[in-house]
Amino acid sequence: MILIDLGLGPGGMLLDNLAADGVTPADVDLVVLTHLHRDHVGWAGAFPRARYLVDRREWEHWCAHPGGVGPDPDRVLPAIARRLGHLDQLPPGIQAVPTPGHTPGHTCLLVTDPDVEERVLVLGDLLHTRAQFAEPHWRFRSDVDPEQARRHRTDVLDRFRDGRTVLAGGHFTGTAFGELPQQRQHPQTSHPD
Ligand SMILES: [Zn+2]
Incomplete structure (x- = not known):
């Protein structure tokens, strides 16, 4: 299963809503991200099998300018970095x-x-x-x-x-x-x- 964007993260309803449709985190193979503002990437790391596809410039920008409205540098950036891919790998x-x-x-x-x-x-x-x-x-x-x-x-x-x-x-x-x-x-x- 493929997800596009991930919401704010823990405290939000994404995992509950997926469960209501019979989807477990392990069912998600791929996450595609429109951009890396924190309200679109918060659940990164919650999907043990997923790869994350991100535009290359977007990724480099937030690695160079961590924090602020970008992905949480302690929790989210490393989770994406471990399983990072780019948009030339879209299915x-x-x-x-x-x-x-x-x-x-x-x-x-x-x-x-x-x-x-x-x-x-x-x-x-x-x-x-x-x-x-x-x-x-x-x-x-x-x-x-x-x-x-x-x-x-x-x-x-x-x-x-x-x-x-x-x-x-x-x-x-x-x-x-x-x-x-x-x-x-x-x-x-x-x-x-
Ligand atoms: Zn945004």
Whole structure:
């Protein structure tokens, strides 16, 4: 079994939710990470058989700048380092969509099944709220390069507004899954032209 992103870690519900679906930590072979902010990697180490795939720049950035909003340098970084791989080792059916800006190696992940028309784009933190469908210039306070993040957000929203891509946003309220409005929404403006 493959997991994408891991939440805040102990105290959260991930292992309980997996158990409710009959999944034990030993069933997880592979963890793919959109980026290494601490609220996406907290359960690293909880899966005894898993390898961790991370963008190379992302990994090097947090090794050089440990702490802060990054992975816990005592508990999480070493757990990933022991079983580290990079995104050139993604299995069939998962494709990296590089979207740096929120962090240096932030990557969205496109999940496809050859027998299914629909596909899922796991957004990571490219968007934090559905309001950014209409307001892609809204930035998140921890973006390391807000302009680069905005550019990738706009590009991804245009590229995947195709009627067959479900977007998965871990920070969306309510359900994580949603489809893009078919028509590009333009922000209201008070200027006549
Ligand atoms: Zn983040």
